[in-house]
Amino acid sequence: MIIQLDHMKEQGLSRQFQLAPHDFPDATAWEESGDFKLLEPIRIEFTANRIGGLIEVKGQIATGVASFCGRCLKPFRFELDETFVLTFTNEPLTVHEDGADDEEGIELSAEELGLIPFVGDSIDLTEALAEQFFLALPVRPLCSEECQGLCPYCGIDLNDKKCDCTPPDFAGKFSALKNMKIN
Template identity: 40%
Template sequence: MRLSVHDIRDEGLALEFVEPAANFPVLAELQERRECRFPEPLRVTLRIQPASGMFEVSGRIETCVETPCSRCLKPTLVVLDTSFELTYVRELPEIEGEEDEDGREISAEEMGLVLLQGDEIDLREVVQEQVVLAMPFHPLCAPSCRGLCPRCGADLNNEKCRCAPTDFSLKFAALKDLKIDK
């Protein structure tokens, strides 16, 4: 899925394709490690526009991913619908004085600038990177998911835990036997 920059005309180039996740090495590895599963192929729409020696890529990726709930570990289906914009440049500019709203200096990568390697844009890299960035960090089967008991492992959504209640917060469990000499 490499695109030669010589194939991009002045009016730009529009691409649409549907590919299974197994055709993207990083996504295939996630599935092999059983971290997630992609039950549907990726639907990708891209628009590539040349601009003063640069190439502006805007795109949209739609798919769904099945991943374990971060609280109860049940398989959870999450719809991914993400849009992105990147600009490929032949040379990264020196950025001095560019700051974000918090006063931090902004790097070329944070501005969406990508160094063009040779005369080809690797669309496979772009797509799989955007899918990984769009995946939820802590997916939930439901906002009200109660998770698993940290001691016995009971699914608190389906059953009541038989563990004895504790009189103290687990945050301070390490301090319960602390003795302070006066």
């Protein structure tokens, strides 16, 4: 996933490609964690443009992922389909504060400005895309927004059956408080 900048004339540059799951950085680490497994090649398309001294890469990353529902614990599959915008710079950055007397300005690192530094005349997207992809994974994947989950008392899957479990009687405990006088 390398952009050669000398291929990028005024027009910018568009690319589409697919990456086998095991070629994606950290994919093996996710699988070992047991939370996610990539089921399909990862489809990536992007357009890169020069904006001043910056290179802006906009695109989309998509694939099928297997995971376990955070409520009912069943395995399920979902589509990950995310757009991204990454901005790269190879220039040293200095920001001048308005009205500051000194000419030096404040040195801000590329990262502090939300930019991704690169050196030379090519950009390797791999790491930045892997990070985007990782951020796009749900923290608590759900097989469905309406998933009823498991009964916390008997463990039955409430999507399939109902049970007679009743929550402990908190209401009863607190009803005693109703008669309390607060001065």
